[in-house]
Amino acid sequence: MNKSIFLSVIFHIIIISLTAISFPYMIKKPIDLPPIISIELIQISDITNIPYAPKAKKILEKIKKKEKERIVSEQAPPKMVKKEKPDAIPLPKDVKKKKKIKTKKQNPKKIESEIKQVSEFEKKELFDPDQIAALIDKSKVETAETMRKSDKLTQSQDKNFIASGLTLSEEDALKAQIFGCWSIPLGLPYNENLLVRIKLKLKTDGTVIKSEILDHVRMNTPGQGFYKVLAESALRAIRLCQPLRVPTTGYDRWKNLQLNFDANEMLKG
């Protein structure tokens, strides 16, 4: 009695441990997820109204003040002042224009250093990341929030991700690429099975090392001549598309791919 219980326990342990070792979920390495780029859809008015955002307005006023001071100190001719557009956001381009004009009109040697100083000062002012951030600070905060949200979402979608192997966007990119390359032969019969399955082995850059038609027997079956034409068109599409648009990471996931070319939908409408 004891012996049989003992054996049963041992066998159970063996079976459980074997299952644990070989079960794919248990041994699957954590997949290095590519960083998720979240895109926020904002209304166009949000962009066009940037200068009127509260913080941006303050900054603009500051810049305007400084410009006025600078113009005075440099004793710029009144014409130049007219040309300047005080209402516009001073972008680096504008500054460069000013620089050119001044060098033409004034003594180059003497003013060179002054101009340099001015431009450097302006650059600092304009390219200060804080200020740029201020211009878009609102959206930045929102983006961060959505990023957090979307992070949560994608984590909860992890199950899907493992099952399909590629994320939806990765799959879509690859599909879109092949859609463009595949010239469907138009003469195929409507009432036949028009599915060709091709197994690919890929390099890290997406070039195809090996392609194999899975239902190879059909290629030479009498009465299935159209299948050969279809299979060849699919192979042409793959060759034309090379290198395939594969994800930059996770080579192990997609080094073996199976493409199912199905012309039924297109031809039957």
Added chain:
Amino acid sequence: MKNVLFLIFLLVVFFTKNSFALIEIDITRGNLNPLPVAVSPLYVESKSSEALKELEVGSEIAKIIETNLLRSGLFNPLEKDSFVQKPDIAHLKPRFEDWKLIKAQALITGKVNITNDKLRIEFRLWDILAAKEIMALAFTTVPDNWRRVAHIITDKIYKRLTGEEGYFDTRIIYVAEKGPKNQRIKKLAIMDQDGANTKYLTLGNELVLTPRFNPTNQMVTYMSYFRNLPRVYLLDIETGVQEVVGEFPGMTFAPRFSPDGKKIIMSFAKDGNSDIFTMNLETRVVEKITEHPAIDTSPSYSPDGKYICFNSDRSGYQQIYVMRSDGSNVKRITFGQGIYGTPVWSPRGDLIAFTKMYKSRFYIGVMRADGSGERLLTENYYQEAPSWSPNGRVLIFYRETKSGSQGEGFSATLWSIDLTGYNERLIETLTDASDPSWSSLLSN
């Protein structure tokens, strides 16, 4: 036993793991753009006669192949200026990378020579992306036949790349028209599908209408006048022998052969009523198929010979009907607005082409054999009489222009359109032309 079970268990576990890793992606869409092909001129071997070189048969054949492929709408022949390799070297072994550069996906090369007064034309079809030859054939024939060889080559290429039979080695019979509108001279004419080699079969003394080929393309049936009465005729193209079909006490018109070529089906009109009849060409037995006080006409067999479509005004308007070949089980299949006529069953059997008149405009369209899925392919002031290419992909029909009261500005031309409705092309003829009928493939 235990060991075996254990092994099976292990196998199952590992097998599951492997299949789990493969990612599958469904590609359900592609583009319908024409396939870019390069047709390299066929080179003429140096030992061939001077006459052959002068004719430039090599480049002429390439030109015909190119035109055929272009007109099909499924191929895009590339400009010769961009070709990077000489024809003779390309025929031996193309530099695939170079052809790939000009975006060619298929390449056609070939050579021509004459030995013992026989013209030998060989060609190879290369898959540029797979970097391999996918077809190679040679034809030997009399030198005058080179145009036909060019068409046969196109058919082979077309079939290899699209999966369906071609329609280039075919002929078209039509009514050639000349003269003012009220005094038209109409002759039966026959030509290659690309408009070359026109020959006239009748002199133009009598009016001729609706010529149709038989399945072997040796015989033509058409309507002409006999003792001032429209009658169905039979003409042997080879011998030129004509005969009136049957001894009907009235006018017969709208003839067509049955798919086996043994019968002629036509309309016979008497006392204002017209019904559909068949006549067996071997036994000369006449059979009445429809019996209805309405006008039944334009019969056309399905390719298996089991059904007949025709038009009839039994519902008050001219509509299309389908019945069994013995005349039973008549069913109306068109219910749309307008008047429907000239139904023709596709050689593939899946579609029926027709002419439709609606609000004084004419349309050529197709629908399934049960009347569903009607698609109008082209619309014009006046056009009718569609006829199918042997592969059931293209329709040929004729179009007339509006003319003044004296008939000025009038013209009749042949046009082709494919099932997509986008590839409409004029077929050039020597004179005005109407009532075209497409033959089956000559090389079959």
